[in-house]
Amino acid sequence: MSSTRTGIQRIVPSLAYADAPAAITFLCKAFGFTETFRYPMPDGRVGHAELSYEGNMIALASVFEGFGETPLKLPATSCTLWCYVDDVDAHRDRALEAGATITSDMVEDHGLRFYRASDPEGHRWVFAKELA
Amino acid sequence: MKPTPDGWPRISSCLFYEDPKRAIAWLCKVFGFELRLLVETGAGGVAHSELVYGDGLIMVGTNDSEHWKSPRAAGGCTQSLMLIVDDVEAHLAHAKANGAEIYRELATSDYGDEYWSDRTYGALDCEGHRWWFTQRMKTGNPEWSKVRNKHDRHG
Numbered sequence: 001m002s003s004t005r006t007g008i009q010r011i012v013p014s015l016a017y018a019d020a021p022a023a024i025t026f027l028c029k030a031f032g033f034t035e036t037f038r039y040p041m042p043d044g045r046v047g048h049a050e051l052s053y054e055g056n057m058i059a060l061a062s063v064f065e066g067f068g069e070t071p072l073k074l075p076a077t078s079c080t081l082w083c084y085v086d087d088v089d090a091h092r093d094r095a096l097e098a099g100a101t102i103t104s105d106m107v108e109d110h111g112l113r114f115y116r117a118s119d120p121e122g123h124r125w126v127f128a129k130e131l132a
Numbered sequence: 133m134k135p136t137p138d139g140w141p142r143i144s145s146c147l148f149y150e151d152p153k154r155a156i157a158w159l160c161k162v163f164g165f166e167l168r169l170l171v172e173t174g175a176g177g178v179a180h181s182e183l184v185y186g187d188g189l190i191m192v193g194t195n196d197s198e199h200w201k202s203p204r205a206a207g208g209c210t211q212s213l214m215l216i217v218d219d220v221e222a223h224l225a226h227a228k229a230n231g232a233e234i235y236r237e238l239a240t241s242d243y244g245d246e247y248w249s250d251r252t253y254g255a256l257d258c259e260g261h262r263w264w265f266t267q268r269m270k271t272g273n274p275e276w277s278k279v280r281n282k283h284d285r286h287g
Contacts, residue, residue, distance in 0.1 A: 010188030012214040013145045054133045056142035059214070066235060066254075068262060069208035076201035077210045078261060080146045082191070084136045103199070123210060124199065126146075130137045 013081055014059035016068030017121050020046035023060060026120055027051055030098035031083075031127075032091065033058070053083060071122030080116075080124040088113050088129040095127075139168075139189070145213060146191035148200040149259050152178035156192050158258040159183055162230040163215075163265075164223065165190070185215060203260035212254075212262040220267035224253050227265075232257065240269060 017023040024046070027033045033051035041047050045062035058081070063070055071077045085091045089106065092115050096102060103124065104116035114128035136142050149155035156178070159165045165183040173179045181192045190213070195202050203209035217223045224238055236254030243249065249270040255263050 009141050009143070010186050010216055011141070011145070011190060012216075013143070014212045014214060016210055016212075054142060058143060068210055068212055071210050074201075074206045074208045074210065076148075076197075076199050076206045078148055078201060078203045078206055078208075079211050080148075080193075080200065082144045082146060084140065084142055086133050 009056055012057055012059055013079070014061065014068070015081075015123050016063045016070055017046075017060055017123075018063055018070040018072055019121070020049060020060055020062040023119065023121060024049055024051065026098065026100075027060075030095045030100045030119070031117075031125065032085075032094065071124075077122060077124050080126055082126045082128060085127050085129060088115065088127055091127050092117075139184075141187070141189055144189045144191065145211065146193050147213075147261050148193050148195050149202045150195045150205055151259075152181065152192050152194050155258055156181055156183065159190075159192070162227050162232050163255075163257070163263070164226070188215060203262075205259075209260060209262045212264055214264045214266055217265050217267055220251050220253065220265055223265050224255075227255055235262070236264070242270070 024035055028035055033053050035049065036052045037050040039047040048059060048061050050057050050059050061067060092102065092106060095117050100117045100119060102115060103118050106113060106115045108131060111131050112128045113131055114126055117125050119125065156167055160167055165185050167181065168184045169182040170178065171180040178192065178194050183190050183192060195205055220238065228234060232255040234253060234255050238251065238253040240249060240251045248268060250266045251269050252264050252266040257263060
């Protein structure tokens with residue numbers, strides 16, 4: 001199989017947000033992502049945005065027909081995103097400070113130290129560090 | 133930053149299904165994933181699973197919490213997954229022949245010389261998760277990483 005280009009992994013999750021600009025701000029501040037691309041629409045929505053975490057990407061966009069729905073409008077999310085970080089305790093502190101909801105505090109299991117959080121629209125995340 | 137654990141991308145998605153065992157079989161047969169690890173519960177359910185496609189990875193999990201539901205059970209999907217394939221036409225033909233619901237017909241989007249060109253189709257899986265399968269047809273300007281930060285280009 002051919003390799004993917006630098007800066008994009010094989011599978012890229014793309015999340016739907018009611019307020020995509022606010023989500024971009026939050027994900028950068030709370031979870032440590034960096035905004036690398038934004039395609040703004042004339043009506044203020046975001047057609048497509050890319051955020052990087054240490055060179056790995058997620059995408060997001062404003063809710064639109066045929067793309068996805070914000071968890072705010074649904075009884076549950078259909079996925080959880082897993083992200084490996086170096087210092088998971090510092091990551092949790094930063095997320096908490098920035099207003100993330102910690103849905104499950106730090107545990108150590110299966111060789112990982114990890115916590116679960118949700119962002120302001122209810123997308124669910126796991127941040128994990130591999131135990132030495 | 134330290135490397136990720138062996139065999140793990142930095143970021144990966146866990147997808148929830150009402151019938152994860154059927155979903156695993158479906159994703160392997162229709163979309164071409166390979167089951168790398170299956171941990172069953174005592175009752176024969178899925179406690180954890182890892183499916184790979186090349187160097188990509190997803191986890192398939194069970195709909196066992198009020199917070200996590202399959203799109204079919206929740207009434208909507210909160211993400212789309214884009215997967216880079218080598219031959220999108222062959223991937224589409226195989227998925228279609230095996231019953232995937234195509235919600236976006238195959239089309240090429242060329243974003244101009246500074247950006248890239250993708251040939252993509254969209255399909256729903258057996259419980260309504262949304263997927264885009266993409267073949268990169270052309271890469272953009274090698275300076276794309278700088279260009280991409282010019283938000284005002286489309287403003």
